[in-house]
Each structure stands twice: as structure tokens, then as C-alpha cells.
Amino acid sequence: MxxxxxxLGMVIAMVMTVVNAEIDHTNMDHSAMMHHSQPMIQVNExxxxxxxxxxxxxxxxxxAALEANPGTNWEKVNIEALRLHLVExxxxxxxxxxxxxxxxxxxxxxVTPTSSRAVKSLTKVLSAHPAQMKAETGWDMQVSNNNxxxxxxxxxENAKDVAKIRGLGYVxxxxxxxxxxxxxxxxxxxxxPHAGHNIKH
Numbered sequence: 001m002x003x004x005x006x007x008l009g010m011v012i013a014m015v016m017t018v019v020n021a022e023i024d025h026t027n028m029d030h031s032a033m034m035h036h037s038q039p040m041i042q043v044n045e046x047x048x049x050x051x052x053x054x055x056x057x058x059x060x061x062x063x064a065a066l067e068a069n070p071g072t073n074w075e076k077v078n079i080e081a082l083r084l085h086l087v088e089x090x091x092x093x094x095x096x097x098x099x100x101x102x103x104x105x106x107x108x109x110x111v112t113p114t115s116s117r118a119v120k121s122l123t124k125v126l127s128a129h130p131a132q133m134k135a136e137t138g139w140d141m142q143v144s145n146n147n148x149x150x151x152x153x154x155x156x157e158n159a160k161d162v163a164k165i166r167g168l169g170y171v172x173x174x175x176x177x178x179x180x181x182x183x184x185x186x187x188x189x190x191x192x193p194h195a196g197h198n199i200k201h
Contacts, residue, residue: 058082059079059082062079062188063079076189077189082187085187088125091121092121092125092126093174096114097111097112102166105157105159106140106154106165107153109151109154109170110149110150110151110152111151111152113149113150126152127143129141130142132177137156137176138157138158139155139161140154140156140157141154152170154173
């Protein structure tokens, strides 16, 4: 119990340093994903640590940060939007069948959702991820949707990265980088990072 109190205290202490000003999300993208075991990162001066594997923990941490931030605009806060996104993350990770093959400079993955909800989740998540990954790593992801079956071609012009992206595969490139926490904060605080993205049919 003492460790739990200390962890929450650390979160509150860090977010209390937030400047009491409106946060500018106009340039928000998927450029800051991290694994839960990595060091904490700061997003617009608000620190989040949960990666998304435990939806309730993600929401609880976001609420604590919002509560501790004197600049929080509660009119814009949308925890339900965050919950729905966490459902999408679970779908793209667990509720899919994946086959992968090597192609020149990368890999090809055929991702078949195992539920109708997962089809919707994959449509939304994969609409935004290629641009995020390109900005963060320089890797290319081409996504097509053929009647609810998604084909991803992930390649790189950097020969040193070919083995890396092949080893990562579908779920690895989706989890790679440092962008989940900023994305979750944007959604919880009322932004819509997924707006304006589409997948080719």
C-alpha cells in the first residue's frame, strides 16, 4: 500500500508543475509511444506512464493527472473516448489472426479481425498509424482493406532496419516507439488525434 501511495504522489507532484495555460494540441500526433517498462515521458508537461495494456489503469492515471492539473478544462474532458480507444487497442492486439511473409526491404502482414467490432477497430487504428510511423521512424506502411481483411506492407529504405522491422512484425511495429501516452492524454483531455485519416479500399 505504501508503494501505491508513493506512485500516485509522484504523479501528482509532477503534474502540479504544469503551467496554468491552455495546452496546444494543434500539432498532436502519434510521435511519442513508449513501452510500460521504459522511463516516464512528459507530454505537454503532463506525465503519463501507462501504455494501454490495462485499460482501467490508463483511465485512472489520466483522471488523476486531470484532477491535479489546475488548467484542466472539464468541458472538454472525454474519458469515454479514451475508453473506446483502449478497446480498439485490445482488438488490434488480441482479436486478430495474422500471417506474415517477407518481401523486399520488409514484410507483408495479412490481418484478419475475428469479430465485427475488431474490423471497426482495425479500420480506425490503421488509418492513423502509417503517418505516425513514417514521422517517427522513416519506415513506410501501406495499408489496404479488402472486405474487412487488412494487408500491411511495411518497408524501409534503410538496409540496417530491414531485419529489425521483420523481427518486429505486425504487432511489433504497432507497439514500437513513444506515442501511446501523448495520444491517450490528447483523447482524455478532449482532442481527436484520429480525425482526417482514411484507409484505402
